[in-house]
Amino acid sequence: MSDTAKTVALHGGLLALLFALGFLLPAYHHGNLARIMVLASYAIGYNILFGYTGLLSLGHALFFAAGMYGMGLAVQYLGLSPGPALTAGLVAGAIVAGAVGLLALRTAGVAFMIVTLMFAQAGYLTVLYFGAFTRGDEGFVLQQAQRVLWGIDLSDPVHRYFAAFALFATCLAAVLWMVHRPFGKVLIAIRENEDRARMLGYDVFAYKLAAVILSGTISAAAGAAYGLLFGYVGATFASVQYSIFPLLWVLLGGAGTVLGPFIGTLFMFYLIDLSSGITTAYMLIAGVVLVLLTLFAPQGLAGELRKRIWRGLP
Template sequence: MSRVLALHLGLVALLLAMHFVLPAYHHGNLARVMVLACYAIGFNILFGYTGLLSLGHALFFAAGMYGMGLAITQLGAAPAPALLAGLIAGLVVAGITGALALRTVGVAFMIVTLMFAQAGYLTILYFGDITHGDEGFVIQPAQRVLWGLDLSDPSWRYLAAWALFSACLIASLALVRHPFGRTLTAIRENEERARLLGYDVALRKWVAVVISGGISALSGAAYGLLFGYAGASFASVQYSIFPLLWVLLGGAGTVLGPFIGTLFMFYLIDLTSGITTAYMLLAGVVLVLLTLFAPQGLVGEVRRRGWGWLP
């Protein structure tokens, strides 16, 4: 346990140290990656540890983003209550959609979550007078001052992203090492056996959806606040597919996988887009090769090839 904790705290310390040495471009990129990695962490709890593949997680991400953004722009809320509003919005949406979607299993669950997300996306477009539809809306720098800290400033924005990521990473580690997290893994491996052992599988799966949706919503709220924008594109199918790719690349069912996968894919697209306009083709080739030669993801392969103690 000590080396597991040391590894994760070491990553947290390294990311803090990077704040002082990175050039401006990569400094901003890493702040964005850390916030999006929190979204991937939320997705990983449901997919990687519970074994439920959701294709509608953009609904939770957008619920947090719009819950926060509308609280600021429409109600004049301060950033802290606005972040709380985004988190509550995500938890409520996750609780309701989870209760309905979990009435299905397998492919049906995937389709139902996808349809819920599409309904959320269309709702944002329908109420365009408030949400500004595809155009979205900007959250002004003056509205992004949290406890006296100007989050539009790159330095404070990075530190806020680091604090959020650190909290999500350590919370994720604590969850998967907790008996509840081990129960989720048991459900993933053999749901029927977990039920025969006396566990309330339905309740635990619903709680997993709520936790996953809450973390995803908090990530969406933080993304909107730190980068000053909320738009309907964040509720689209693309943003439901992204966390799946990040988790698969990094390693589903690993604590560090979501961050490694998000970082890898972010810079893969960034680098290939500087080479050609057909950058998605190059990125696709790399992703296919990784899928073929590292089917368990980057961290998953490291765990399989020698570091079996990685959670």
């Protein structure tokens, strides 16, 4: 079987399985998997910048929150329906990502990481400062009537699941397409040897900026979808932990792999869920498992699959 056929079978098989599970899972896991697919879409956005371009960002919560608040405030205060509100969230994320990229990409390495973190903290403090509108840490709830898209009630668990599936499938297919196109290959070249990519005539800054904007827009789409599907918008999603989470998910699943973000998000979500049912010190269990994975699977779960079984895994 050719690599192309294997790729289609693997990724198409995952999407087919997720679609089928929408009809088979009990209510608890049904809701969990919907949440995981939205968060995995966020991790997919992060992976474009970190896994494929080699830029370590600690500020992606800014983009996730930009999408969430762009959508949420448009619904809450402008009275927009979910369709235009989702568009507002995407536009907000793209604009913020473009502005951050233009400034942060003037730095490199550790400085880039610190600058993105500072931008995210500024965004978080802005949300708190304008608490009269954003409701700060308390946040605000989107009512059921505000979550009806094209006649579909997204507060209904079945509709919510398949909306999350549609988002995840779109993000997965887009990134799979990207990595097989010249644009994706140039990003990988920049990750591997930026100086050589520049010497070959590529405008490295332009490609990096495009990667930041694409990554931020996908992250914003996940943030907007999360707020709409689960009916809550709050400052927690702009905090540092939501910049750390996608980094952990991508590292666990395998940076620079298409399936890595989903695998990492699924693994981390259920690791915390199951360990919290055993002890209140569940983060200790999670921490030990993460250390073991770092020691024995440093390339992440999908990365180990690529290393040991299928070297052509995208």
